[in-house]
Amino acid sequence: MIRDVADLPKTQYVETADGSYVAYQVFGDGPLDMALMPTSWSNVELAWDDQFAARFFHRLGSLGRLVLFDKRGCGLSDPVARRAIPTAEEWVDDLISVLDAAGSMQAHLIGIDAGGLAALLAAATHSSRVSSLVLYNTFARLSRAPDYHLGMPSDLQASSVAAIRRDFPTGIFPEIVAPSRAGDPAFRQWWAHFGRHSVGMGPAMQMQQAAFALDVRDVLGAVHQPVLVAHQAGNQYVRAAHGRYLAEHLSNAKYVELAGSDHLYFSSSTDELAEHIEEFLTGARHTQNVDRTLATVAFTDIVNSTQHAVTLGDRGWKELLDHHDDVVRRSLARFRGRQVKNTGDGMLAVFDGPARAISALVMIRNTMRESGLDVRSGAHTAEIELRDQDVAGIGVHIAARVSGLAAAGEVLASRTVVDLVAGSGIEFEDRGDHELKGVPGSWHLFAVSG
Numbered sequence: 001m002i003r004d005v006a007d008l009p010k011t012q013y014v015e016t017a018d019g020s021y022v023a024y025q026v027f028g029d030g031p032l033d034m035a036l037m038p039t040s041w042s043n044v045e046l047a048w049d050d051q052f053a054a055r056f057f058h059r060l061g062s063l064g065r066l067v068l069f070d071k072r073g074c075g076l077s078d079p080v081a082r083r084a085i086p087t088a089e090e091w092v093d094d095l096i097s098v099l100d101a102a103g104s105m106q107a108h109l110i111g112i113d114a115g116g117l118a119a120l121l122a123a124a125t126h127s128s129r130v131s132s133l134v135l136y137n138t139f140a141r142l143s144r145a146p147d148y149h150l151g152m153p154s155d156l157q158a159s160s161v162a163a164i165r166r167d168f169p170t171g172i173f174p175e176i177v178a179p180s181r182a183g184d185p186a187f188r189q190w191w192a193h194f195g196r197h198s199v200g201m202g203p204a205m206q207m208q209q210a211a212f213a214l215d216v217r218d219v220l221g222a223v224h225q226p227v228l229v230a231h232q233a234g235n236q237y238v239r240a241a242h243g244r245y246l247a248e249h250l251s252n253a254k255y256v257e258l259a260g261s262d263h264l265y266f267s268s269s270t271d272e273l274a275e276h277i278e279e280f281l282t283g284a285r286h287t288q289n290v291d292r293t294l295a296t297v298a299f300t301d302i303v304n305s306t307q308h309a310v311t312l313g314d315r316g317w318k319e320l321l322d323h324h325d326d327v328v329r330r331s332l333a334r335f336r337g338r339q340v341k342n343t344g345d346g347m348l349a350v351f352d353g354p355a356r357a358i359s360a361l362v363m364i365r366n367t368m369r370e371s372g373l374d375v376r377s378g379a380h381t382a383e384i385e386l387r388d389q390d391v392a393g394i395g396v397h398i399a400a401r402v403s404g405l406a407a408a409g410e411v412l413a414s415r416t417v418v419d420l421v422a423g424s425g426i427e428f429e430d431r432g433d434h435e436l437k438g439v440p441g442s443w444h445l446f447a448v449s450g
Helices: 051-061 088-101 115-125 154-170 185-196 201-213 217-222 240-249 270-282 305-334 354-370 394-405 415-420
Strands: 012-015 021-027 032-037 064-069 107-112 130-136 227-232 253-258 291-302 337-342 346-351 375-387 390-392 411-414 428-435 442-448
Touching: 012 088, 021 088, 032 088, 032 115, 032 270, 051 064, 051 270, 064 088, 088 115, 107 115, 115 130, 115 217, 130 270, 154 185, 154 201, 217 240, 227 240, 227 270, 240 253, 253 270, 291 305, 291 354, 291 394, 305 337, 305 346, 305 354, 337 354, 337 390, 346 354, 346 375, 354 375, 354 411, 354 415, 354 442, 375 394, 375 415, 394 411, 394 442, 411 415, 415 442
Parallel strands: 032 064, 032 107, 107 130, 130 227, 227 253, 375 411
Antiparallel strands: 012 021, 021 064, 291 346, 291 375, 337 346, 375 390, 411 442, 428 442
């Protein structure tokens, strides 16, 4: 994470045709020019304070020059003349002004959320300036219409605007836009700070309403550049059907669906997204030094977390989450586990022995049950890839699928785990064969007795 101001890329300004000034940064040095069109609001300096965002910028900056900017009305840029928020056309104008200032004649655009619509419009209206597009968790139209049933109905639109009015000071619906990080108090604090310094509360609500009014379906036929459409499969804010629609209606598009439910690009899928972008732009993924080891991978998840949060309120729910995190830390310390990441209302951890993994999951389950919470969990033993502090590989996916099949209060394990803990005294109940989504074959699963 970049924390020292001296390490930040220099913030510069370019004057637009109407005399306004747009803040931008250029990071990296290489053969490719890329420009990031982020969500409706942004702050080019504060974004670097988040470890996942900074990591994403570094990955892209290793490929070439990454151009970051705040459109007018956001972050460090000037307000929009005579209005609170810019139009999509003005967003594109700001992009072209920034590319001119950066000396970029042609760039690859990375459009995220509503930034994807501006990227599509730029590709259609300034085709000579746009080499290709990457669209992440974006849409052609967000609201429902008689001829577009994928969109959000009017009652949910109203609820989202009301949520911004209610929660803007403390960060808008992190459980929806970043569920893998919503349980991290540090992230929630940064997310609220980032939002407040990206846009005012009134413009934030207006931008949300404007997003519901945008519709670029008629523009798609005029976009002929190569397009990578990437979407989180479990995204609850902009459902994956929106991404599939874009891929089906663009003439030169490739669709990639990522396992996860985050909407923000600075999430648990940051590295996977960066790898897909690198492969799309260069034709190959960066070769990393990857260590492989045999480990038992374990996932936990709090059952009915949303319902508990509503019942307990923000303060009560935070206290319970803090208690959960403390229980997890103590359990992992006792049984030699390592927490890899927080997954929102649970965690991903690895162990050097399957019996220790099962014992830790049982301890977490039993201790949290005393506090009135049920935790589901799952474990699988396999060879996995160690990438810095993260883990990857099919074994991780299998463990996640096993955990997802567990009932409330159940510790579920693959046959591999059961076979390896024979003689440990841990008893299991047969749960039969199951198909695991995205994993070939049939998998025999067992639940820990008691």
